[in-house]
Amino acid sequence: MKNCVWVMLLAVVISAAAQQKDSRASESGSSQSGSAESRSHESPTVIRAGTLIDGKSDKPRHDQVIVIRGNRIESVGDAATAKIPTGANVIDLSKATILPGLIDSHTHIFLQGEDPAHGGYDANILNAPLALRAARATVAARRALEQGFTTLRDVETEGAGYGDVGIKQAIEQGYIPGPRLFVSTRAISTTGGYMLEGYAPELDMPKGAQIVDGPVEARKAAREQLDHGADWIKVYMTHRSWVGKNGELVSQPTLTVEELRAIVDETHGWGKKVACHAYGGIGLHRALDGGCDSIEHGLDLDDAAISQMLKQGTWYVPTISAYYNDWAPADTPVGQRDRLRVSLHEPSFRKALKAGVKIVFGTDMGGIPWTEPIAQEFPRMVELGMQPMDAIQSATSRAATMLDMDGKFGVVAPGALADIIAVSVDPLHDIKALENVQFVMKDGKVFKDERSHH
Numbered sequence: 001m002k003n004c005v006w007v008m009l010l011a012v013v014i015s016a017a018a019q020q021k022d023s024r025a026s027e028s029g030s031s032q033s034g035s036a037e038s039r040s041h042e043s044p045t046v047i048r049a050g051t052l053i054d055g056k057s058d059k060p061r062h063d064q065v066i067v068i069r070g071n072r073i074e075s076v077g078d079a080a081t082a083k084i085p086t087g088a089n090v091i092d093l094s095k096a097t098i099l100p101g102l103i104d105s106h107t108h109i110f111l112q113g114e115d116p117a118h119g120g121y122d123a124n125i126l127n128a129p130l131a132l133r134a135a136r137a138t139v140a141a142r143r144a145l146e147q148g149f150t151t152l153r154d155v156e157t158e159g160a161g162y163g164d165v166g167i168k169q170a171i172e173q174g175y176i177p178g179p180r181l182f183v184s185t186r187a188i189s190t191t192g193g194y195m196l197e198g199y200a201p202e203l204d205m206p207k208g209a210q211i212v213d214g215p216v217e218a219r220k221a222a223r224e225q226l227d228h229g230a231d232w233i234k235v236y237m238t239h240r241s242w243v244g245k246n247g248e249l250v251s252q253p254t255l256t257v258e259e260l261r262a263i264v265d266e267t268h269g270w271g272k273k274v275a276c277h278a279y280g281g282i283g284l285h286r287a288l289d290g291g292c293d294s295i296e297h298g299l300d301l302d303d304a305a306i307s308q309m310l311k312q313g314t315w316y317v318p319t320i321s322a323y324y325n326d327w328a329p330a331d332t333p334v335g336q337r338d339r340l341r342v343s344l345h346e347p348s349f350r351k352a353l354k355a356g357v358k359i360v361f362g363t364d365m366g367g368i369p370w371t372e373p374i375a376q377e378f379p380r381m382v383e384l385g386m387q388p389m390d391a392i393q394s395a396t397s398r399a400a401t402m403l404d405m406d407g408k409f410g411v412v413a414p415g416a417l418a419d420i421i422a423v424s425v426d427p428l429h430d431i432k433a434l435e436n437v438q439f440v441m442k443d444g445k446v447f448k449d450e451r452s453h454h
């Protein structure tokens, strides 16, 4: 009898959970799973755009009408001649500037700008239950979407294993709000090439990346990560850095070219790409010789590196802002290193920009607390000589091209996913306006609308 009651209770719980899941899936998933036919019966949404920066064109357009059906943009045209479909839900953004949803190509949703006073990076791995880390990552994802970032390339979980694959699924299945995620799972480095470090050698400490030695282990790690859902593979090609004898920045190299080539060869075989953390020197040149698709940070780009990046079509994700945070005191070796990094990063960025290297917007959020504005990277890029439109494209169409999603998002154009944001001040006049996104639509659904209503 007792058993029977339990079975009945269990059945009720399971069916309730199933219903809840169904309703959630239909709330957010209809656009993802609905057929083209069912979409055509949905009433369209129309956005009136005062100014449209479409993510791809070099000039903005004024007084535009964007027609959205389901999760896609159907048409974009002049308000004077465009036909508003009958029964359309009209969103009036005629006083605002409209852009494609933004893309941050270097984030860590599983980091929270760990405060050294609270144990720093190590405590995140040693003390935090994985569920706590997942809860924080859920909040980070939501913060990104609130700020108009509808897509993230998240470049490793820092010891949280394949947690990013789970967060991505939770977003796709409609359980939590968040950007479209491209995840890279555990990342790869070598023995001596990643935290946790500085503990007794007798202890087998967990590491914030998967450690490999030799091409066989390197290829196997890539296979495992790709098998478990990595969209990109992230590799650390440099680790420690310090000020050298002649005042230069020295970066400890990690993987050999042979190890990296095994990873790149495997990953390209899966039709995917490799993002390489590299500051400069030996590790940076190994990264380029080994065929990395993107260079992350690239603090110290010499002329040879820049010409090789141009020749190979390598993407550059500079993450400038991150290096202005949390400098150690100026009279310490680490403090001097922190200042040297910035003093090399700025000319590296300028040289790459001038040479025509493909620069993509990335922040290292997570290294920076998620409470700070993601868009702080835009004024950094503009201060270093990038045109505002170029900076916007680095976070829209150019990033989409790097992600092999050219035309699918990162652009307001027919056929693209309806990822659309609005700001009240034209960012071509004031790039900081992107820190104050007032309207966010992802996949044709309004997530945030803070326009003043009358």
Ligand SMILES: [Zn+2]
Residues within 6 Å of the ligand: 106, 107, 108, 155, 364, 367
């Ligand atoms: Zn990073």
